[in-house]
Amino acid sequence: MILNQFLLLAAVLFCIGVYGVLARRNGIMVLMSVEIILNSVNINLVAFGAFRDDVAGEVFALFVIAVAAAEVGIGLAIVLLIYRNRRSIDLTEADLLKG
Amino acid sequence: MTPAGVLAAGAASGDLFVAQNVFFGVIALVMIVSAIRCVTTRNVVHAALWLVLVLAGAAAQFILLGSEFVAVTQVLVYIGAIIVLFLFGIMLTKASMGDDDSVAGEKRLMAGLVAVLLAVVMGIALVDSYSDTRVVIDEPQRFAAVSDAIFSQYIVAFEAVSVLLLAALIGAIVVARKE
Numbered sequence: 001m002i003l004n005q006f007l008l009l010a011a012v013l014f015c016i017g018v019y020g021v022l023a024r025r026n027g028i029m030v031l032m033s034v035e036i037i038l039n040s041v042n043i044n045l046v047a048f049g050a051f052r053d054d055v056a057g058e059v060f061a062l063f064v065i066a067v068a069a070a071e072v073g074i075g076l077a078i079v080l081l082i083y084r085n086r087r088s089i090d091l092t093e094a095d096l097l098k099g
Numbered sequence: 100m101t102p103a104g105v106l107a108a109g110a111a112s113g114d115l116f117v118a119q120n121v122f123f124g125v126i127a128l129v130m131i132v133s134a135i136r137c138v139t140t141r142n143v144v145h146a147a148l149w150l151v152l153v154l155a156g157a158a159a160q161f162i163l164l165g166s167e168f169v170a171v172t173q174v175l176v177y178i179g180a181i182i183v184l185f186l187f188g189i190m191l192t193k194a195s196m197g198d199d200d201s202v203a204g205e206k207r208l209m210a211g212l213v214a215v216l217l218a219v220v221m222g223i224a225l226v227d228s229y230s231d232t233r234v235v236i237d238e239p240q241r242f243a244a245v246s247d248a249i250f251s252q253y254i255v256a257f258e259a260v261s262v263l264l265l266a267a268l269i270g271a272i273v274v275a276r277k278e
Contacts, residue, residue, distance in 0.1 A: 001119055001120060001123065001163070001233070001234045001236075002229075002231070002232060002233055002234065003229050003232040003233065003234050004225055004226065004229045004230060004232065005120075005123060005127070006123075006160065006164070006234070007225045007229060008222060008225055008226075009127045009130065009131070009160070011218060011221040011222060011225060012131055012218060013130065013131070013134055013153070014217070014221070015214040015215070015217045015218040015221070016131070016134040016135055016137075016138055016214065017134070017138070018210075018213060018214050018217060019138055019210045019211060019213070019214035020137070020138030022206070022209070022210035022213060022214075023138070023206060023207045023210035023211070024138065026143060027192075028143060028185065028188050028189055028192065029138070029143060029146060031185070031188075032137060032138075032146055032147065032150050032185065033137075033138055035150065035154075035177070035181065036134050036137065036138070036150070036153055039153065039154060039157045039177075042157065042161075042169070042173075043157055043160055043161075046160075046161050046164050046166050046169055047164055047234065049164075049166065050164040050165055050166065050234050050236055051232065051234050055244050055245050055247075055248040056248065056253075057166075058166045058168065058169050058245050059245060059248050059249055059253050061161075061166075061169045062168075062169060062172055062245075062249070063253075063256060063257075063260055065169075065172055065173065065176050065177070066176075066260045066263075066264060067260065067263065068177075068181070069176055069180065069181060069264070069267075070263055070264050070266075070267030071267075072181050072184055072185070073184065073267050073268070073270075073271040074267050074270055074271055074274070076184055076185070076187075076188040076271075076275075077270070077271040077272075077274040077275035078274060079188060079192065080188065080191055080192065080274075080275050081274055081275060083191070083192040089192050
């Protein structure tokens with residue numbers, strides 16, 4: 001296998017995730033797009049780990065998975081709080097700090 | 100470059116493992132289509148189910164790269180826990196599950212433009228830097244090597260992650276609880 005096929009797949013997934021973060025207004029959908037981005041990063045880490053024959057890639061992929069779990073927990077709690085206060089998770093309406 | 104293009108490039112360059120490349124191409128295609136459906140579908144529950152396909156595809160890619168431990172962790176943590184968390188989040192905010200029709204076309208256009216530009220820039224950079232680099236996987240990475248590395252070289256990061264998870268747990272409870 002060539003290294004580039006994994007890197008290009010990860011790049012495409014990253015861009016799809018960026019599109020989701022920018023285009024979606026639903027808070028939960030934005031969090032899902034962030035998950036796609038983090039997964040593409042993991043593919044990169046594991047691919048470079050296999051390429052260099054080094055366990056560091058796998059170790060840091062595991063750390064990324066753990067941090068992503070924490071991020072989803074906090075993110076969903078915040079989305080829930082927004083929903084409870086405003087009866088909507090439309091992120092374009094959450095502009096209290098806009099001034 | 101499309102997955103088919105990557106596949107063709109891989110098959111054309113001779114002594115590569117063809118079966119692995121075929122599997123890679125099929126899984127990559129499924130992942131990209133699911134990811135696109137995930138970020139464009141109107142129904143939030145369907146988006147979560149498409150996300151499952153993306154995550155499972157990533158796990159399959161990890162197996163192709165010879166790191167089963169990350170693949171198993173991916174299935175356990177992502178598909179087992181995070182998707183359930185998402186579904187609970189969708190359930191608890193059900194009133195807002197309407198169509199995303201009101202998204203301004205301009206916003207979607209700009210987001211698509213940014214994504215395509217980013218893809219082009221990264222694609223050019225990657226093709227320029229790693230066009231002929233091979234990944235040679237003689238044997239799968241052993242679990243023992245990974246755990247040895249975690250508990251010796253990266254022990255500080257490991258402890259930091261455990262503290263982070265505890266903080267996230269407490270923080271989520273504090274943020275989401277009713278007054």
